[in-house]
Amino acid sequence: xxxxxxxxxxxxxxxxxxxxxxxxxxxxxxxxxxxxxxxxxxxxxxxxxxxxxxxxxxxxxxxxxxxxxxxxxxxxxxxxxxxxxxxxxxxxxxxxxxxxxxxxxxxxxxxxxxxxxxxxxxxxxxxxxxxxxxxxxxxxxxxxxxxxxxxxxxxxxxxxxxxxxxxxxxxxxxxxxxxxxxxxxxxxxxxxxxxxxxxxxxxxxxxxxxxxxxxxxxxxxxxxxxxxx
Amino acid sequence: xxxxxxxxxxxxxxxxxxxxxxxxxxxxxxxxxxxxxxxxxxxxxxxxxxxxxxxxxxxxxxxxxxxxxxxxxxxxxxxxxxxxxxxxxxxxxxxxxxxxxxxxxxxxxxxxxxxxxxxxxxxxxxxxxxxxxxxxxxxxxxxxxxxxxxxxxxxxxxxxxxxxxxxxxxxxxxxxxxxxxxxxxxxxxxxxxxxxxxxxxxxxxxxxxxxxxxxxxxxxxxxxxxxxxxxxxxxxxxxxxxxxxxxxxxxxxxxxxxxxxxxxxxxxxxxxxxxxxxxxxxxxxxxxxxxxxxxxxxxxxxxxxxxxxxxxxxxxxxxxxxxxxxxxxxxxxxxxxxxxxxxxxxx
Numbered sequence: 001x002x003x004x005x006x007x008x009x010x011x012x013x014x015x016x017x018x019x020x021x022x023x024x025x026x027x028x029x030x031x032x033x034x035x036x037x038x039x040x041x042x043x044x045x046x047x048x049x050x051x052x053x054x055x056x057x058x059x060x061x062x063x064x065x066x067x068x069x070x071x072x073x074x075x076x077x078x079x080x081x082x083x084x085x086x087x088x089x090x091x092x093x094x095x096x097x098x099x100x101x102x103x104x105x106x107x108x109x110x111x112x113x114x115x116x117x118x119x120x121x122x123x124x125x126x127x128x129x130x131x132x133x134x135x136x137x138x139x140x141x142x143x144x145x146x147x148x149x150x151x152x153x154x155x156x157x158x159x160x161x162x163x164x165x166x167x168x169x170x171x172x173x174x175x176x177x178x179x180x181x182x183x184x185x186x187x188x189x190x191x192x193x194x195x196x197x198x199x200x201x202x203x204x205x206x207x208x209x210x211x212x213x214x215x216x217x218x219x220x221x222x223x224x225x226x227x228x229x
Numbered sequence: 230x231x232x233x234x235x236x237x238x239x240x241x242x243x244x245x246x247x248x249x250x251x252x253x254x255x256x257x258x259x260x261x262x263x264x265x266x267x268x269x270x271x272x273x274x275x276x277x278x279x280x281x282x283x284x285x286x287x288x289x290x291x292x293x294x295x296x297x298x299x300x301x302x303x304x305x306x307x308x309x310x311x312x313x314x315x316x317x318x319x320x321x322x323x324x325x326x327x328x329x330x331x332x333x334x335x336x337x338x339x340x341x342x343x344x345x346x347x348x349x350x351x352x353x354x355x356x357x358x359x360x361x362x363x364x365x366x367x368x369x370x371x372x373x374x375x376x377x378x379x380x381x382x383x384x385x386x387x388x389x390x391x392x393x394x395x396x397x398x399x400x401x402x403x404x405x406x407x408x409x410x411x412x413x414x415x416x417x418x419x420x421x422x423x424x425x426x427x428x429x430x431x432x433x434x435x436x437x438x439x440x441x442x443x444x445x446x447x448x449x450x451x452x453x454x455x456x457x458x459x460x461x462x463x464x465x466x467x468x469x470x471x472x473x474x475x476x477x478x479x480x481x482x483x484x485x486x487x488x489x490x491x492x493x494x495x496x497x498x499x500x501x502x503x504x505x506x507x508x509x510x511x512x513x514x515x516x517x518x519x520x521x522x523x524x525x526x527x528x529x530x531x532x533x534x535x536x537x538x539x540x541x542x543x544x545x546x547x548x549x550x551x552x553x554x555x556x557x558x559x560x561x562x563x564x565x566x567x568x569x570x571x572x573x574x575x576x
Contacts, residue, residue, distance in 0.1 A: 106424035108405035109445035118372065121379055127435060142265055149386055151260035152522055167429040188428030
């Protein structure tokens with residue numbers, strides 16, 4: 001009975017994951033050439049799959065892997081009902097990033113989502129178009145704005161350099177990730193006081209829809225206990 | 230009489246409405262939050278398309294630039310979470326708003342349900358215009374009045390706002406806040422213009438420095454405003470009104486007297502509409518509204534077998550949002566035929 005754990009296949013997230021698992025006494029054996037499959041060293045019962053970050057979220061939602069290391073932002077953005085499909089078990093302390101709502105610092109009258117709602121409500125009458133929000137986080141933006149009663153705005157899809165959108169004139173406000181806020185400030189934007197949508201980090205996550213039995217539950221308990229320390 | 234004969238007898242035409250619709254008008258009119266409730270798809274040509282989520286918006290688009298009239302529709306609509314189901318309805322487009330036009334729409338909704346065999350229905354009616362008039366009569370600052378009006382229909386949000394208004398709100402201590410509190414529009418505008426220039430913000434796209442300064446000053450004044458205990462009580466008493474429509478005019482008049490509010494013409498029109506609905510059992514619930522920007526006056530819905538089977542209202546702002554050149558008053562309703570059938574009807 002093996003348990004499948006999906007981990008990031010490249011970049012900083014991969015390095016941090018390998019280091020974290022090793023420190024927890026769960027060293028991941030290097031995969032043999034051109035293979036994306038490996039295991040925890042000396043543990044035939046703990047299979048490790050190297051997948052891209054977006055694949056990890058998707059496979060967790062499908063239940064084709066039992067565990068995965070994924071950014072909570074990515075999981076919540078790419079899966080419709082993330083809490084119904086997965087359990088966010090152990091925050092791993094790296095890959096930290098906040099998903100935030102930011103507006104131009106020159107908007108001295110906008111500090112909160114309620115202010116943004118006011119501005120959005122009269123935006124069309126003043127400018128002939130709706131307030132535009134640049135983001136790649138469609139789902140997170142829609143549900144956060146809806147929870148603050150903000151309805152009339154348009155999302156402009158942005159796949160890079162989102163924080164430059166207001167200066168480029170392609171959007172009025174943004175929803176983006178930031179770890180220190182320095183890029184936001186460098187672009188003369190400011191985060192709204194109640195505009196933190198999600199404090200995200202790499203998280204060991206379990207797929208509710210995977211094939212579970214007693215052995216695998218015990219394996220998960222062991223892995224989470226080691227990583228939690 | 231069948232539903233179809235009823236609708237035909239009450240309308241001038243039945244415009245044909247495609248199932249596949251451009252998504253933009255829906256998102257533009259109802260807001261981005263609609264996106265998760267509809268089936269949307271990319272097209273290789275111009276903009277995203279969606280499966281028709283309702284008929285009112287495409288019908289208004291189809292009649293743009295045409296004569297006023299009353300129009301019927303019936304067909305499948307598509308919504309996330311529900312899949313596909315049948316709707317039918319009627320829109321009265323381009324006739325000057327009047328108590329009689331409003332009442333006609335409510336009577337036709339009841340008639341359409343009766344044509345489906347549903348006569349044991351409960352009709353609830355609300356009125357955005359009365360609420361706005363009450364708020365106006367309390368002489369609240371414009372921004373606060375506008376925010377309350379936008380929240381109308383969402384009881385929790387209105388209650389939260391009323392509560393928050395009972396004490397002054399905190400204000401900031403930046404240079405801009407100081408200028409806003411002093412009401413120094415010229416200096417504030419210059420300060421904002423400098424911030425915009427530093428940021429490389431296009432000075433004419435979107436919000437201008439003068440707009441931002443004006444709102445900042447209004448906001449600083451509003452932060453000082455507090456609702457008196459009596460004003461708060463008046464608003465709560467109004468929202469709690471729930472009475473047969475035949476008695477609602479008197480109840481509103483009595484409420485206005487007690488609060489010392491002048492509801493004037495708005496109340497007269499309300500009374501006129503109520504008498505035009507004589508003979509129909511309708512309940513007036515003062516807090517009943519729809520949180521959609523384009524609804525402007527009366528809203529109503531019908532319940533049967535514990536489910537909402539039909540709803541409608543006056544939406545005088547919709548056609549303008551859809552790009553009509555002339556203000557185009559409109560009132561209408563729609564029937565949820567799937568629920569009507571579940572409630573025992575035969576649509």
